[in-house]
Structure formats: structure tokens, C-alpha cells
Amino acid sequence: MKKQEKKSNVSMESHLIHGVACTPKWEYSHHVVPPLSSSVTYRLDSVERGLAGFKNLAKMHATDVDTQPTYIYDRLDEPTRSMLEDQLAYVENGEVAFCFATGMAAISAAILFSLRQGDEVIFHKTMYGCTYSLSANWLHKYGIKSTYIDMLDPDNLVKSLNPNVKVVYFETPANPTLELVDMKAVADIVEAENKKRPNGREIISIVDNTFGTPRCQRPLDHGITATAQSLTKNVGGFGTDMGGAIITSKKYESEIMLYRKDIGGVLAAKCAWPILVYGLPTLVERGRKQQESAYKIAEYLENHPKIRRVSFPGLKSFPQRELAERQMRDFDDNFAPGNMIYFVLKEDTEEKATQLLNYIAKNAYSITLAVSLGHIRTLIEKPGSLTHSMIPREEQEKARMDKSGSRLSIGIEKADDIIAGLDDALKNI
Ligand SMILES: Cc1ncc(COP(=O)(O)O)c(C=O)c1O
Structure with missing residues (x-):
């Protein structure tokens, strides 16, 4: 059986379709589609083999293993999920990937695996509501401090560094406003700080790449330590x-594997399979179509008299357009602003936005009022009242979230x- 070459000269677009067709993680040579494995436990030839499997847990997970891994138990490692992990590591230019049951399970693991009591996490102040809730409601219970800064100016990060800071976390584009953080600037600051630190106390920088997806940006290429993301959205793609x-x-493989083994929250093989078989192979094509539409829709909204402001990195008026062009690039190095749009009504009140979204919920055929994003269907929501409602209004204001701010995730209609x-909806409000 021929093993898949790691960095072949085949385009990423094709690689996402054929990627793991031949892998030592599964003994097969005739399947065209990767198999869905469904076994919680694995027969062991001997106690010694099982013991070796436990000892080699992290090493066997690595993508460059060319002998058959020793599977023991689904929560530790499992072939279907592991094939998805190989593809994800490849597509984001990482060495290893670890899949979790949800985006939040991955984000909490990424933030927590390296922390101990007394450590501090610095967050960019605009972020997804549940990540904010994790930072505000949970971390302090374990003696971990959360600090919120405006990372749009990277100098604010320099000013906030102190020996307790262990993790720097941000979304770019940020949910829901789509403002960007300069990944290279943050990575450079973290690298300079890490040079002064003792072994084991290096800062880990983490980017939530849920909005961008690997199609639009690969944060590790900019020097970021790790990405954490929801596969529920654009990567899974079908909802x-x-x-x-x-x-x-x-470097972090053993620690993350140990964390996932003990805290749990691992992705079920039955959920890994559709992401591997339908999600990743169609990522480029779905993304291309959604982005093409996002340009047209953002321009339409920008010219509408009832709209005050539209935030979409592809617009000429986008305040961080130069940064967008620099760091949001697709696999062929074209500018890739993605499929998310944030807009604010001229009459910037919660009531007006509620009226608009309720009208859409009742009357619009091609737009669905629903949370989540990155699906083939176009989804609209009002973050201040839904996905980010757990963030107090004063904090929402600090995060530059407008009262009527609405978030559109463009589908493939x-x-x-x-x-x-x-x-129609804008006419009727
Ligand atoms: C930016 C971002 N990160 C993470 C998540 C969490 O993902 P999940 O719902 O899969 O836990 C979301 C969910 O909307 C999100 O928008």
C-alpha cells in the first residue's frame, strides 16, 4: 500500500478530495471513500501490545507514522477521526490536529491544556459569546485571570505582557464585527517575549479560525502557535x-492527547466521517461561491439608504482592507475575504433590527433566521440578542457591537x- 505523500505538488483543492485515500491508519486498498469506523474498543493480541499502545498514544497519532497504529479505545485514538485529523493538519500547514466534539470543546482545550493556577490569558475583546462566557464565568474559578484588550493595536499586547501571561487568544475576523487582528504582528510580539522566558513558560498564541477557515487563511503560516476552530460551521459546511x-x-502533541483522553469531549467517528467525506472536499467550491455572493450582497447593502455601515473585508471601504489583503489569502494566493457580513441599520436600535429579522424569518425564502454560520443555507442573526447575548451590553459596546448589528452568513443560493x-425586508421596516 502506498502512503499518501505529505507535501505533494498537487493543489490543495484536489488534495482535499483525495487526501487520505491511502493511509497506514486503515488497512484497505480498495475503498474510494474513506470508511466510517464504528468500534468503541479494539481487540488486543496481548496485554503487552495494549501497554505499548498506551505508552505510544501520542506518537502513534502523528501524521508521519508509517506503521499501523495500535488502536485501543475510541476516546484515545480512532481511524476515521484520525484520517480527518491528518487532513486538517495538512490543510492548515500544521504538524498535528486533534478533533473534539464541538468547537467550544476544542477552544476550551486549546486555552486550558497548558495552564495552571495563577496564569493569565489575554483575549482580544471582540469574540464569540460562549468563548467570552468561558473566559468570564469559568477561568477565574480555577485561579486563571482573563484580561481583555483591544488587539487591533498590537502595542496594547506589548503593554499587557507580564510573567503570568501564558496564552494570547483572538478571533480574526472577529465574531460578529469582522474586524481583523494582525496575526504576524501578534506572533512577532509573542516570539520576542518567549525568547526571554524559561523553558515551559512560553506563551501560546491561539487564533480561532472559524470565520476565516483554512481556505481563507492559515494562521500557523503567520507564526501563530495553534488554531482552534469549530468544524460545525464552514468546514463541515452542511449543518x-x-x-x-x-x-x-x-511539540504540544502529548499534552493535548493527554488532555483529550482525560477530559474527554472527543469527536465521534460518526461525526468525523461527514466532515471528512463531504465537508473538506467541498470547502473550496462552497467557499468560492459563497464569497462571490458575499461581494455582491455587501455592495448591495452598502448602497442601501436604510443601512449605516457594512463590515465585509472584501469591501473597498473596509477600514483594515490592507491587512485583509495581506493575511486573507486562499490556497492559490488570491485575496479571500470569506462569506461573513456584519451590517448596522441607519436607525441603530435593537427594535428596528428585531423588526427586520422577524420580517425575514416570516417572509424570506432564501434567508433563514438562525444562529450558526458557514452552511450551504444563508443564515441571519442578531448577535447582541442571540449568539452574544451572554455578554453584558456595556461589554458589547466596548467590543464595538452596535445595537442593530446583524450578522449574515452567505450560503450557496x-x-x-x-x-x-x-x-423586501428593508422596504417593509
Ligand atoms: C467564532 C466561533 N468560534 C467557536 C464557536 C463554537 O463552535 P461550536 O458551536 O461548534 O461549539 C462558534 C459558534 O458559533 C463561533 O462562531
Whole structure:
């Protein structure tokens, strides 16, 4: 059986379709589609083999293993999930990936695996509501401090560093406002700080790549330590399964595998399979179509008299356009601003936005009022009242979230149908 070459000269687009067709992680040579494995436990030839498997847990997980791994028990390692992990590591230029049951399971693991009591995590102040809730409601219970800064100016990070800081965490583009953080600038600051630190006390920088997806940006290429992301969204793509992943270098493999083994929250093989078989192979094509529509819809909204402001990294008016062009690049190095749009009504009140979204919920055929994002269907929501409602209003204001701020995740419907739905709703409020 021929093993898949790691860095072949085949395009990423094709690699995402054929990726793990031949792998030592599964004994097969005739399947065209990767198999869905469904076994919680694995027969061991001997106690010694089982013991060796436990000892080699992290090493066997690595992508460059060319002998058959010793599987023991699903929560430790499992072939279908492991094939998805190989693909995810490849697509984001990481050495290893670890899949979790949800995006939040991956994010909490990425933040927590290296921390101990007394440590501090610095967050960019605009982020997904549940990540904020994790930082505000849980970390302090374990003696971990959460600090919120404005990372749009990287100098704020320099000013906030102290020996207790162990993790720097941000989203770019941020949910929901789509503002960007300069990944290279943050990575450089962290690298300079790490040079002064003793072994084991290095800061880990983490980017939530849920909005960007590996199609639009590969944070590790900019010097970021790890990405954490929800696979429930653009990577899964069809809205049928939840999942999350951490992608990083081998240096952290044993610690993350140990964390996942003991804290649990591992991705079920039955959920890994659709992401591997449908999600990743269609990521580029779905993303291309969604992005093409996002350009048209953002321009339509920007020219509408009832709209005050539209945030979409592809717009000429986007305040961080130069940074967007620098760090949001697809696999062919084209500018890739993605499929997410945030907009604010001229009459910037919660009532007006609620009226708009309720009208859409009742009347728009091609737009669905629902949380989540990155699906083939266009979804609209009002973050201040839904996905980010656990963030107090004063904190939402600090995070530059407007009262009428609405978030659109563009699907693969015809752009004109989405625009027609928005146009009708805007006329009727
Ligand atoms: C930016 C971002 N990160 C993480 C998550 C969490 O993902 P999941 O719902 O898969 O736990 C979400 C969910 O909306 C999100 O928008």
C-alpha cells in the first residue's frame, strides 16, 4: 500500500478530495471513500501490545507514522477521526490536529491544556459569546485571570505582557464585527517575549479560525502557535454535524492527547466521517461561491439608504482592507475575504433590527433566521440578542457591537435571491 505523500505538488483543492485515500491508519486498498469506523474498543493480541499502545498514544497519532497504529479505545485514538485529523493538519500547514466534539470543546482545550493556577490569558475583546462566557464565568474559578484588550493595536499586547501571561487568544475576523487582528504582528510580539522566558513558560498564541477557515487563511503560516476552530460551521459546511479542532505543532502533541483522553469531549467517528467525506472536499467550491455572493450582497447593502455601515473585508471601504489583503489569502494566493457580513441599520436600535429579522424569518425564502454560520443555507442573526447575548451590553459596546448589528452568513443560493429577500425586508421596516 502506498502512503499518501505529505507535501505533494498537487493543489490543495484536489488534495482535499483525495487526501487520505491511502493511509497506514486503515488497512484497505480498495475503498474510494474513506470508511466510517464504528468500534468503541479494539481487540488486543496481548496485554503487552495494549501497554505499548498506551505508552505510544501520542506518537502513534502523528501524521508521519508509517506503521499501523495500535488502536485501543475510541476516546484515545480512532481511524476515521484520525484520517480527518491528518487532513486538517495538512490543510492548515500544521504538524498535528486533534478533533473534539464541538468547537467550544476544542477552544476550551486549546486555552486550558497548558495552564495552571495563577496564569493569565489575554483575549482580544471582540469574540464569540460562549468563548467570552468561558473566559468570564469559568477561568477565574480555577485561579486563571482573563484580561481583555483591544488587539487591533498590537502595542496594547506589548503593554499587557507580564510573567503570568501564558496564552494570547483572538478571533480574526472577529465574531460578529469582522474586524481583523494582525496575526504576524501578534506572533512577532509573542516570539520576542518567549525568547526571554524559561523553558515551559512560553506563551501560546491561539487564533480561532472559524470565520476565516483554512481556505481563507492559515494562521500557523503567520507564526501563530495553534488554531482552534469549530468544524460545525464552514468546514463541515452542511449543518449536519458538530465538531471542533486544534491544529498545531508536534511539540504540544502529548499534552493535548493527554488532555483529550482525560477530559474527554472527543469527536465521534460518526461525526468525523461527514466532515471528512463531504465537508473538506467541498470547502473550496462552497467557499468560492459563497464569497462571490458575499461581494455582491455587501455592495448591495452598502448602497442601501436604510443601512449605516457594512463590515465585509472584501469591501473597498473596509477600514483594515490592507491587512485583509495581506493575511486573507486562499490556497492559490488570491485575496479571500470569506462569506461573513456584519451590517448596522441607519436607525441603530435593537427594535428596528428585531423588526427586520422577524420580517425575514416570516417572509424570506432564501434567508433563514438562525444562529450558526458557514452552511450551504444563508443564515441571519442578531448577535447582541442571540449568539452574544451572554455578554453584558456595556461589554458589547466596548467590543464595538452596535445595537442593530446583524450578522449574515452567505450560503450557496443564487445571490440575487438573497438580495431580493433583504430588499423586501428593508422596504417593509
Ligand atoms: C467564532 C466561533 N468560534 C467557536 C464557536 C463554537 O463552535 P461550536 O458551536 O461548534 O461549539 C462558534 C459558534 O458559533 C463561533 O462562531
